[in-house]
Amino acid sequence: MSVRPVERSSLVEQTAAELDRIVRSGEWDVGDRLPGEVELGRLLGVGRSTVREALRSLISSGQLEARQGAGTFVASPTAVPGWERHLRRAAIADVYEVRIALELEAARLAAARRTPADLVALDAAMAARGRAEGPAAFVDADLAVHRAVIAAAHNPVLTDVFASFTTALREALLDLVRDEDLRTADDHDEATRAHHDLVTAIRAGDAAAAVLATRHNVEDTLAQLHAAQRSS
Template sequence: MTVRPVRRSSLVEEAVAELRRLIGTGEWPVGAKLPGEVELSRLLGVGRTTSREAVRALIADGQLAARHGSGTYVVAAAPVSQFDRELRRAEVFDVYEVRAALEVEAGRLAARRRTREDVAALRAALAA
């Protein structure tokens, strides 16, 4: 028999969950500026270190962005996938290279799977 230990959630995890809830429900929509650290800590009922860590976690997930001298802003309604984070950091050439590979294969599959109706619709669009 395998028994897994019960995991207690931390204040940081609870603060992250509350911030995600506020963002997800539109209380803080994309573009909104978060309250300052002291006010955010007061609203969440936690210490400044806890609120700071929660904000850092959402920055790492791509939902928040810190703008030096301006504050912290909501930049995505949901956590950004690892793929999207990598894509944002990629060089333009790398993105074009991946797109070219994907688009060639997508075109190949579309050509193989086309129907007579698809060809008719393409011809009609070309004629128009």
């Protein structure tokens, strides 16, 4: 029998394990920006190169996401399965086409299953969307509305699958709202009306109207994403 000696874990592995623990604990929420490498090294008592390698490990697992020029952000509280990481690398329009199918069903289910608490959450999310200033805040608020609709469907599988899409979508949607040639003020107003129509339909328990409002919103956005791909 061949037996190999047990090796002590490296500083990189220990650092990655501690970062993993912090992320899993929820001390850093999904979307939060991590401190810089120097600050993390000071907090963890290790060198910058060790921090960098540990961060790369968690980025590879899908827990963290590096954004060019912005820093490193929490993408998932736990390691992301390989198929979800594939989604994050897939063409954004392809992912969005699948998202449409999910959101149409979520809208139908939400109209049938919404609770008073769900309606309160939807109203709060819409209000936050209306107050949001700047592209990043607006995209995050917009996605929060969609998460509230998904939650109102009360289907945990839909919730998990939608969550796997949001990281893939966020950066593309940011580019979209920043590009005035692709996303005009009229487009923004039309999308806002579609969101209000969706919430109204869910409140009324009108599944057909909820599906129609969702289709109007997400298919318009898909068309804009295709336009963005053609212009890139």
